Amino acid sequence: MTEHHRPIWDRGEAIDPEMLSYTIGDDWLQDQRLVEHDIAGSLAHVAGLVHAGLLEDEAGQRISKGLRELLDEYRAGSWQLTPADEDVHSAVERLLTAKIGEDGGRMHLGRSRNDQVTVDVRLWLRAASADAIAATEQLIASLQELESAHGSLPLPGYTHLRRAMPSSIGDWLGAHRASFAADLDALRDAQKRGRFCPLGSGSGYGIPLPLDRGFVAEQLGFDGPEEPVTAVQHGRGRPELAYLSALEGLAISLGKLAADLWLYSSAEFGFVVLPTEFTTGSSLMPQKRNPDLIELLRAQCRQVLADRAALLAVIQDLPSGYHRDFQLIKPPLFRGHDRALASVRITARLVPALQFDTETLQQAAADPQLAATAKALQAAAEGGQSFRSAYREEAGSEN
Missing domain, CATH: 1.10.275.10 (Fumarase/aspartase (N-terminal domain))
Incomplete structure (x- = not known):
């Protein structure tokens, strides 16, 4: 022991x-x-x-x-x-x-470990969220560059994972880029949740000394002291939860991109070519190149959702004031940050190296069934019939 x-x-x-x-x-x-x-x-x-x-x-x-x-x-x-x-x-x-x-x-005069650890974590959150924001900005830039280079390539649009309507690599990448842009906004909003300084709140009810809380807050780059002092412990875990919630959204976006790359790079689709340096091999089958990176990316992103749930479980339903339960906020907070940051950084490295099989994309996009919706709409708009009638006629011709 x-x-x-x-x-x-x-x-x-x-x-x-x-x-x-x-x-x-x-x-x-x-x-x-x-x-x-x-x-x-x-x-x-x-x-x-x-x-x-x-x-x-x-x-x-x-x-x-x-x-x-x-x-x-x-x-x-x-x-x-x-x-x-x-x-x-x-x-x-x-x-x-x-x-x-x-x-x-x-040094400990006028301070409790309660407000001390709270300011420590908020300073950590400031730095951690800045890292996540920078990494997400880099990923968005990488997607934009890939879209500029290959956006004109055709790509079938899917619903229910069945070919549905014509689309393009640009539209597909643009949707992912927009999702990450929303995550970036969420990260910036979460960063603002920790902008007030908890020092001077003591164990949760203030310090009976003439402390200048505004002065201390300014020293540390906060917008001001958190008021009222009782809000510091009452809201413990809320800035952390806001940050993990933003990371959860980021993880969902990353997981969706990973799922698309996993499908589109398979032999059954063949749209995307994963660079050899971002794949692994098989210990038995010499011909295999495996998408371990994007499979583990999916799994790590699911774990970020679990980390947020673990943090929420610590803070929910607690009475007002400080509780030792708050000590257990840190493990899921740090885990979730590590997983999400590593995932977005490796994705930003992968994206610029992605390649597309132009011939396979063009063959898939030439599927005549992809034009069925446009034909029905055109018939209704130009022929004076109801869309439902044109819809049925087109459905019959396809069959």
């Missing part, structure tokens, strides 16, 4: 070690992503304490210098969180105190 560092909330009473291990779980591992954000939040909080006259300038400088040194050391790989750490906040405070002495413990 892991021997943990003394919790910052320890009052000298007996602590069941198995209880401690269970409640910590893998939070130390999840918090690896938050180290830099936690230090950034602490630097802003210390500046706020000095600004409010609650911490002497000299002490503030010592604490800030120590935090910056810890950040440099972390980036250099000199330390990381371990299973002995309860969370990132405890680890940073412990390491800072070891570095500069008792002043390290003064």
Whole structure:
């Protein structure tokens, strides 16, 4: 069993070690992503304490210098969180105190881990959503370039996966591009959900000290403090859910593109040619080139939907205020982000390499049944008969 560092909330009473291990779980591992954000939040909080006259300038400088040194050391790989750490906040405070002495413990004045972890995650969300937005923009640009190069090629339009009406590669790619553009809007909207700063809300009901919450919010690039203070814990998980909901839409769009490529690149369709470098081989059948990438892309996208559902299950039906349940927001949030970001990035690499079999597309588009709807409409428009009558006549001629 892991021997943990003394919790910052320890009052000298007996602590069941198995209880401690269970409640910590893998939070130390999840918090690896938050180290830099936690230090950034602490630097802003210390500046706020000095600004409010609650911490002497000299002490503030010592604490800030120590935090910056810890950040440099972390980036250099000199330390990381371990299973002995309860969370990132405890680890940073412990390491800072070891570095500069008792002043390290003064950093927590006017702050709870409740508002501390909330600001950490919102800073992470800001960076994560920026990455997802940039990757989606790149994918849209790749689709646009492919559409410009091959958009005039004919393609049967399908309903019920049966040939229905004439269409084109341009219309097909344009539909996918429009879907990703809608996802891009959703990502930008989700990014706005975390634009207010939770620091100064404490455990959920404010801090009885003259903190300038607006000053601290400005230090961290937020639009302002979140108000009322009770909204911070009341809304825990909502910005995260908004982000995963946007990723869910993105995953659905990616999955639909993957499904089309999977079908259209098969021998039965033969419209799309997958580049060899984006396929795998068979251990038994030497002739095979397998679309493992797009099959796993489909599966990963389904998992993003599961990650959103897992996060929603954590936060639904909880009473107001803080609950330890919120600790379990992080795993599905981080998983969903990782899956979606990796998926959109690899798709943006695949799209420019796609090729089309022009002869097969032209043969499929020459199917006379694709013109049936246009013929019925033309007969009704020019012959003075009802569309239903023209529809039946055309149906009879096709049979």
